[in-house]
Amino acid sequence: MTEAQRLILAGVITTIWLLGCVWLLCRHRGTRPLADARADLLVAYASQSGNAAALARQQAQQLAERGRVNILPLNQVSPTLLKNTPKALFVVSTYGEGEPPDNGRRFSQRFLKPQAKSAVDLSHLRYSVIALGDRNYAGFCAFGHQLYQGLAALGAQAEQPLTEIDAANDLMHWQLPAAATPHTSQPVQPLLHWQLCQRQQLNPGSTNAPLYLLSLSMPGPMPVWRAGDVLTIQPKHDPQKIQRWLERTQMEAEKIVVINQRAQSLSDWLAERHLPEQGCPQGSPVTDWLDQLPHLPQRQYSVASVPAEGVLKLIVRLQYRTDGGPGTGSGWLTRYCMTGEHFAATIQANVHCHIHNHRAPLLLIGAGSGLAGMRAQLMQRAAQADAGPVWLIFGERSESHDNPLAHELDYWRDQGLISRLDKTYSQGPQPGYVQYVLNSQAGALKDFMAQDGEIYLCGNKSGMGDGVHQCLQKLLGEQLLEQLTEQGRYHRDLY
Ligand SMILES: Cc1cc2nc3c(=O)[nH]c(=O)nc-3n(C[C@H](O)[C@H](O)[C@H](O)COP(=O)(O)OP(=O)(O)OC[C@H]3O[C@@H](n4cnc5c(N)ncnc54)[C@H](O)[C@@H]3O)c2cc1C
Ligand SMILES: Cc1cc2nc3c(=O)[nH]c(=O)nc-3n(C[C@H](O)[C@H](O)[C@H](O)COP(=O)(O)O)c2cc1C
Known part of the structure; x- marks a missing residue:
């Protein structure tokens, strides 16, 4: 091999090596967002199934109108970044039994355990915490509380009291008091109306609770999702329950009511809301009375298909409540929802x-x-x-x-x-x-x-x-x- 050939070969090898490094760096960047050192605000989230992450992204988007924002999973918040951050918003859920989600566990071990207190001084940091949880768990929003108190113990200054969100009840419709939603009053995800096309039991004859495969579609173009994503649904009541309630309260099932520019019958509006003891009081506007009835809690289901299949599939086990009745979400999906019927749901990126x-x-x-x-x-x-x-x-x-x-x-x-x-x-x-x-x-x-x-x-x-x-x-x-x-x-x- 001549000297020139050796030089060309060395050049080619070096170029391949450099390209490899660039590829690795890009891959690394793809999974680990890098912090912008000039940002005025940090939005950090800890999220197991995507709710807190979606809310954090929404908050960050709105806050970006006022200045540079860093948005990162909590585990990627380093001591250096904390030292250089004047203001931070934390959006965190609670997982397990009062524990942090996986992408917040390392942060918790690093900063919130007793031995960490002397290690970092956060007296320059002003912060707020939005905590997502579920009131059915003993430690409601427990990790949010640990974080809120842990940051205070490191000297950070809370800007407002901790905001607790009961995700199953509040997140999809986002009907929170203004004080609890410092930066938004918009739904976190767009609500879409899905149609049940097919339902098939996957375990006939089993002693186990029935398991079903459901296929959903929608009239317009389907949204895009990835394997791992979750569908959050707004369950509805058993239609017979609505009918009995309407008969008892003597309200008119077919009366058309318009809320937020959507017109539908009273029975359709009631289908997804908690039914009160009494009907609408005489003389009160039905719209106002209806609008203040809370929605039934939402439920999440792992998506079982990919968009290329043309339908969104779910695999749902019918759950029974302790009183023997079908569960709110699984009962709706596997018992009451008729083929061809529509219901509200939203895809949660996970x-x-x-x-x-x-x-x-x-x-x-x-x-x-x-x-x-x-x-x-x-x-x-x-x-x-x-x-x-x-x-x-x-x-x-x-x-x-x-x-x-x-x-x-x-x-x-x-x-x-x-x-x-x-x-x-x-x-x-x-x-x-x-x-x-x-x-x-x-x-x-x-x-x-x-x-x-x-x-x-x-x-x-x-x-x-x-x-x-x-x-x-x-x-x-x-x-x-x-x-x-x-x-x-x-x-x-x-x-
Ligand atoms: C990220 C994620 C993904 C999921 N994916 C799937 C999936 O792919 N498939 C699937 O089948 N499930 C999935 N689930 C579980 C699903 O979300 C529901 O928790 C499940 O269907 C049970 O909900 P339900 O509304 O039917 O039952 P609920 O109505 O919540 O009842 C469940 C339990 O709550 C108690 N209970 C609640 N209310 C009452 C009451 N008024 N009286 C008496 N007892 C009561 C009972 O102990 C009962 O056993 C997922 C959950 C999450 C968080
Ligand atoms: C396995 C599991 C354990 C949970 N444990 C708690 C808990 O201890 N306390 C609580 O308030 N919420 C608990 N939740 C409710 C979640 O915090 C709530 O569903 C939240 O919206 C999840 O947000 P994420 O999608 O960002 O993780 C739990 C949920 C699951 C699925």
């Missing part, structure tokens, strides 16, 4: 469950209705010519009656999209759970993860999710699992 690297090996773990999120991830991969291997571990009750989407899963295994399919049943000759499969496959799990693998875990948190999480901690080590979370390679979609 960024921390998005999988960006489709070439990486993907381990899908779930049970029961958790198949919803797993199916969406699978379908997203089906659209990629060079998708990496998928190992799917799924648990249900009995092989004979609880084998949802068996043909579809077999098809994708035969096509090579699923490289390994493990199904396990808790009732049968050899009862098993998904944790047992993991335990018996520790070597295969480590190999899978060693190749840049990602894990997506979907389904019930207390029944399955916590067990799998502990098992992964044991098999991979707590530190590695923490790192995988930080690197966006461990996605928990648990409820």
Whole structure:
């Protein structure tokens, strides 16, 4: 090789290396937003299923009209950034039993534990906290409170009292007092009207509560979503319940009422609101009386399809309340909503469950209705010519009656999209759970993860999710699992 050829070769190698570095940097930037050092305001969020993140984005957008805004997941807020930030808004939900969401856990350990107090002086920082939670949990908005108090303990100055939001009741319609919504009065997500096209029971004959596959569409163009996203629905009552209520109160079911420029019958308006003891008082305008009735609480469901399929699919288990009646959300979707009927719902981007690297090996773990999120991830991969291997571990009750989407899963295994399919049943000759499969496959799990693998875990948190999480901690080590979370390679979609 001549000197000139050697120089050209060295030049080519250097260029390839530089391009590689740029590619890695771009990839890194794609998953980790970088902080703008000149920003006047920090908006930081901790969010497990996307509500707090969506609210934070909305707040940041509005605040950007007044100055430069940094918006970051809480875990990416560093001591340097805090030191250089004069003002911050924190939008955080609570997960588990009064715990921070995954993308706020490291911040919590770093800044909110007692030993952190002497480490950072935040006396220059003015802050507010919006806390999302659910009043049905013992520690309502507990992490929001921990954060609010923890920042004060580090010397930061609260600008206003903590704002608590009961997400299931307030978020979609955003009917909050002005003091609670310092920067907005708009709905966080646009409300769309979806139509139920099809509903099919996936476990006929099962001793388990019925599980259904639902297909939804909408008259106009469908919105775009990604695998991992969640549909928040506005449930409605059993129509017979409305009819009985109207008969009792002697109000006119077909009376047309206009609220916010939308005209519909009284019975349609009442369908999605709490029914009061009494009807509208004589002489009062029906519009005002109706408008102050609170909505039924919203419910979330993991989307089970991708937009290319032309329908939005859900996999929903009918839940029963302690009084024996069907659950508010699952009862509406699986019992009362008729094929062809419309209801309000909105898609919630759930960024921390998005999988960006489709070439990486993907381990899908779930049970029961958790198949919803797993199916969406699978379908997203089906659209990629060079998708990496998928190992799917799924648990249900009995092989004979609880084998949802068996043909579809077999098809994708035969096509090579699923490289390994493990199904396990808790009732049968050899009862098993998904944790047992993991335990018996520790070597295969480590190999899978060693190749840049990602894990997506979907389904019930207390029944399955916590067990799998502990098992992964044991098999991979707590530190590695923490790192995988930080690197966006461990996605928990648990409820
Ligand atoms: C991010 C996310 C994704 C989810 N994805 C899915 C999914 O893909 N599929 C799926 O099936 N589920 C999913 N869920 C769960 C779903 O949102 C609901 O929690 C579930 O359907 C039960 O809600 P429900 O309204 O039907 O029941 P509820 O009406 O909330 O009843 C549930 C329980 O609440 C109690 N209860 C509530 N009100 C009363 C009352 N008045 N009297 C007596 N008892 C009462 C009962 O103990 C009952 O067991 C998801 C949840 C989240 C957060
Ligand atoms: C598994 C699970 C555990 C939860 N634990 C709590 C809790 O302890 N306290 C609370 O107020 N809310 C709790 N919630 C309710 C969430 O905080 C609420 O749904 C919120 O809107 C979620 O926001 P996110 O989508 O930003 O994570 C929990 C929700 C789930 C799914």
